[in-house]
Amino acid sequence: MGNINTFNFLFTDDRSVGLYDVSVGDIYHSKFGALTEAWEKFILPINFEKNFINKKELKVLDICYGIGYNTKALLKKLFQTDFNGQVKIDAIEYNNNLVLLSPFIIDGFQNSIPEISYVLCKNLINNIYQNKDTLTNLILNNYKFFAPFYKSLIKKYKYWGYSYNIEKQNNLFLHNIYYHCISKRFKSYQNAFKNKKYVLNPYFMDARKAIKLIDSCYDLIFLDAFTPTKLPTLWTLDFFKELYLISKDDSILVTYSNSAAVRHAMIDAGYYVGKIFDKMNRPSGTIASKNIKFIKNQLNDFDLGLIETNAGIYFRDINLCSTPEEIFYEYNLRKKSLNLESSSHYIKSNKNKRETVQ
Numbered sequence: 413m414g415n416i417n418t419f420n421f422l423f424t425d426d427r428s429v430g431l432y433d434v435s436v437g438d439i440y441h442s443k444f445g446a447l448t449e450a451w452e453k454f455i456l457p458i459n460f461e462k463n464f465i466n467k468k469e470l471k472v473l474d475i476c477y478g479i480g481y482n483t484k485a486l487l488k489k490l491f492q493t494d495f496n497g498q499v500k501i502d503a504i505e506y507n508n509n510l511v512l513l514s515p516f517i518i519d520g521f522q523n524s525i526p527e528i529s530y531v532l533c534k535n536l537i538n539n540i541y542q543n544k545d546t547l548t549n550l551i552l553n554n555y556k557f558f559a560p561f562y563k564s565l566i567k568k569y570k571y572w573g574y575s576y577n578i579e580k581q582n583n584l585f586l587h588n589i590y591y592h593c594i595s596k597r598f599k600s601y602q603n604a605f606k607n608k609k610y611v612l613n614p615y616f617m618d619a620r621k622a623i624k625l626i627d628s629c630y631d632l633i634f635l636d637a638f639t640p641t642k643l644p645t646l647w648t649l650d651f652f653k654e655l656y657l658i659s660k661d662d663s664i665l666v667t668y669s670n671s672a673a674v675r676h677a678m679i680d681a682g683y684y685v686g687k688i689f690d691k692m693n694r695p696s697g698t699i700a701s702k703n704i705k706f707i708k709n710q711l712n713d714f715d716l717g718l719i720e721t722n723a724g725i726y727f728r729d730i731n732l733c734s735t736p737e738e739i740f741y742e743y744n745l746r747k748k749s750l751n752l753e754s755s756s757h758y759i760k761s762n763k764n765k766r767e768t769v770q
């Protein structure tokens with residue numbers, strides 16, 4: 413597990429704030445845009461209007477919530493469509509500071525759909541209260557990355573405690589945000605905001621622990637862990653087997669990873685697996701489901717061949733508690749003993765089969 417307090421804030425190209433993790437040595441968000449990435453890699457591929465619009469209840473698992481772009485992008489989709497059901501989002505993230513900062517960070521939604529911050533604050537208010545000193549310090553030390561309205565509000569919130577009890581203080585905080593949203597509200601979102609129930613339930617812990625506590629099944633799973641080769645923990649066959657158990661029959665799991673090993677692990681866990689392409693027709697992730705009808709671009713012969721090479725060897729974590737070092741160590745031993753064809757050799761000799769566009 414990486415050290416959970418070693419992140420730096422930065423602006424990405426679409427002006428939404430992203431993060432870089434110093435201890436893992438990996439970015440949290442694409443430099444092209446944190447918000448754009450969430451929309452293109454997690455929301456467009458699920459084809460919400462076709463697959464989920466008529467659900468009475470939508471159950472979502474956001475694994476590696478971070479500062480919440482995937483959840484926020486989904487909320488945007490819900491506000492934009494005629495979806496009338498209830499929404500329950502379980503958000504797993506072992507760094508609670510990130511989750512609690514998520515409503516306040518400059519994300520590209522504060523001006524266009526301020527209700528999203530309100531929905532998050534409403535659900536996180538008790539945790540925000542308990543951590544208000546830490547949050548205030550983080551915000552003050554990274555001032556330019558937070559939305560102006562929230563910066564002033566959270567400063568006041570810290571000191572209101574002298575004249576209000578906790579409940580009154582929390583209500584006042586939410587009340588201010590609510591009226592801020594109303595004053596900015598786009599007419600088209602009015603009903604979506606008023607009539608729907610959005611429940612966000614945070615799990616501040618290692619995702620491997622959290623999924624053991626979960627006793628429900630999901631329609632939609634977002635998996636947004638750090639790159640497998642940097643942090644293999646949430647890309648193992650054993651973790652995908654757990655996800656399979658909590659996936660509904662008509663559900664979709666979506667991730668940004670194109671890794672052959674990740675796809676292989678998903679297949680061996682029982683999923684049908686397909687590719688995702690961005691609007692330029694470049695591979696931009698992977699989609700998995702128990703139901704083949706959700707897989708638009710199935711893996712072709714080239715992809716299936718690739719997962720049989722050394723690039724397709726997946727990580728293992730049988731008891732779901734190994735350290736990254738233990739996972740890499742076991743992987744390297746197995747890779748050596750399997751002695752499979754190298755992926756570069758395979759790619760060279762199967763050039764003609766390769767199709768990046770379908």
Ligand SMILES: C[S@@+](CC[C@H](N)C(=O)[O-])C[C@H]1O[C@@H](n2cnc3c(N)ncnc32)[C@H](O)[C@@H]1O
Nearest residue numbers: 440476477478479480481482505506618619636
């Ligand atoms: C690539 S970032 C995800 C970005 C996020 N979806 C967002 O919108 O900001 C990976 C996140 O996973 C969290 N993380 C990494 N390993 C984890 C684990 N085993 N359990 C829970 N969270 C984890 C990190 O703290 C980090 O916030």
